[in-house]
Amino acid sequence: MDNRRLFLFKGLMWILAGLAAAVAIVRFSLGLGVSTALSDTTPWGLWIGFDVMGGVALAAGGFVMAAVVHIFHRDRYHAAARPAILTAFLGYGAVAVGLLFDLGLPWNIWHATIYWNIHSALFEVAWCVMLYLTVLALEVTPTILERTPFQKTYRFFVKLALPIMILGIMLSTLHQSSLGTMLLIMPFRVHPLWYSHLLPELFFVSAICLGIVMVMVESTVTSWLYRREPEMEMLAGLARLASIALACYFVMKMGDLLRQGKLAMVFDGSWLANLFIAEMLLSTVIPMVLLALPAVRRSFTGMWSLACCSVLGFVLDRINASGLSQVWATRRFYFPAWTEFAISLGIVAACVLVFFFIQERFPVDPHGLAQVEAERKALEAAPPAFAPFAQVWLGEGWRKAAKVYSFLFVLALAFGLTAAPKAEPVVNTRAVRAVGASILQIGPGPRYVYFDHKKHQDEAGGSKSCALCHHLHQKGDVGTPCVVCHENMFLRTSIFNHEAHVADLHGNASCVQCHGKSEPIRVAPAKKCSQCHDKDMMAANPVVKVFDSKWAPSYKDAMHKMCIPCHVEKAKDAALKLPNLGRCGACHDSGTQAEKAYTAEFPEKTAAGERS
């Protein structure tokens, strides 16, 4: 391999693609629950925030460059137009694939074509993306056909180019802004710093900014990978454009905050406000100011690093608006599972590989206007012969590389399959109950805790509070697990009441009594509960039965297993003269459904009740 840099980079891309392929298998066979960290509170995660919201914006370079080169005739950017359009095509393809992963029922995706809801912003986005993907395919076609013998078809597509470009710009305007419109209906979720009635306009303008800086990133990265001379003049021009566009965005954003009276909120010091500042600095302020300096625009490093910085900032903006900022409202934090990262990265990697594939085989880049015209003349003089497999399809030296890449792909796939999560039920923290004695087993090990039923009952509100724990139908519909109340060791309601212990042992000076003198003070070296509470920590024995269940008894179980044995006993007492006390009918009207159900379920128990 003569270009080691490119070889390693492609190898990495193949590994990421292989990993994603493994996760894809898990995702489609087991569902979203296993393969993501999403929940009902956070139903949209990384795949919407980055792959869809970010992906569409990242691919904005296509329509921006189409406008700059083909409408405004800025010929010096001609070389950037084709790569930008190809990137956009692949980018939108990636969005579509990403969406297939995120949709719960991806095989229904075509429904958007026949079931219409014009009131839905997502419907509009879906249609625009479908149409624009088609338009982009038409825009890419001339690149593919140019050096083939199909010159007639090529000329047809070149003639078609202008109306198609304009259509592409029209569609992009709509759906770039509609991604912002999608968030308009959630004023209760999106944090006020991101929420605005101007979201559609802000998304559109930021997409233009992102389009320009993304073309810069692309151009610099490919020239670095392929060891080409960077087109500094074009890059400097793009940098100047970016600086102007970013300034427009900055003015719009700040003006909007001012209009809504939210400017003070930016500096209120909360972590979301700081996140907003970070996002604005990365995406807009730093690149805007520095790219305005001519000295920076002469530096290759300066331009690619600032462009990357801006790209990062804008992707962060999309993620913040569509998800992260909503933590404010839901108060539940979501961090993507590694499998979600694997899919997102894998899709990007696959796109990069297809980009390289086309770029190495078709006239994508560099493609200045003069060069295009020279090549055209040469082609018209001597059209190429039809030999796609020798010249176009595989290219030279593909065999050796293909072996290595396939190996890496399969290796990553195998690793992914072993590492991917399996469908396993989520296990609650165990709190095991014992009936017959007031003792609870905590966790799987031999840890037993004294359980005072009367104390619980008194604290929960007396004899009428049974239903608080012994539910008729609590979630799980068996009963209440201890962890519903005792969820955190350091809360007031904890099994271990730290505050009460501190107070009982006379304040701060008593720390060492349990934690020892080790610094810093941690939970780990502290005394075991049983070291003080010997009599409260009983192990299971013939008298004390420990039941292996994490639930408190349900209402039904509490009645039938705890009350009925007593009633049966009492019924034997002739002095009480209550022979019916042990019968089902004492509580349940004879012949009611409940009794029938009970008799059917436990015939032997009912018979015992009858006999006594």
Place this chain on the structure above:
Amino acid sequence: MIENPCILTDVTKCIGCEQCVVACKKINDLPANGAPPRPGSTPDGLSADRWTTVIRKPDNHFVRKQCRHCLEPACVSVCPVGAMQKTPEGPVIYDKKICLGCRYCMMACPYGIPHYEWDSPNPSVRKCILCYPSLKAGKIDKPACVAACPTQATIFGTRDEMLAEARKRLRAEPSKYVQKVWGENQVGGTSVLYVSDISLDFLAWGDGRELSDKPLPPLTWAVLKAVPFEFVGMGVIMGSLYWIIERRRKLMDEKAAACTSGEDNHGQ
């Protein structure tokens, strides 16, 4: 089936027995022992197989949570394919056959009602449908949860009747109730109303702040209705810009050519 069916829940009367939950599970054929809640979700008890729940609040307050069947439902408005539907009578129902699984409805619901079958490779969005099929078929005259309530803490009627009843209760015991009918105007009004002696703003997202009275769908529609004009407008702008720029270039080229040819003539 009555028009504008509506449920009024009186928080002061609920004893938290969860008979409504049992009845709901029975009529909708939901599994009794559902999956444990997903980590990271709000622990209000709602899940894909538990469409109503009773939330416990301090001092023996029990608040039943269920779909609010908004008059202008955001979930219906955002569904790209119309799988979430507002029936002509009022209840909001869901059609699995159409659904894509995009979960936009779950994002757009201000109360966090629709829940997802996360563990299924063929998942549905699940939520209370106000017993619409059974009511429509005339099998029952009120939703199962209402029929099951032993204390009439939750009652059923038309929306006007329920609003009148709610106002009557607020007037009768002004010191007992917070003087507000939750759901009367929130997000344009809902078909599940509450009267209560504690604030119920926690039922909605938004950091405990009150929801606006403005319905949500117009927020999107205000922008979307302009889409055809934007589309055509952008086309016209781009087309005419192209024409102007192209013409200027041509004129400049001609001028340059004229100059050069003029010089040539002069030279001869």
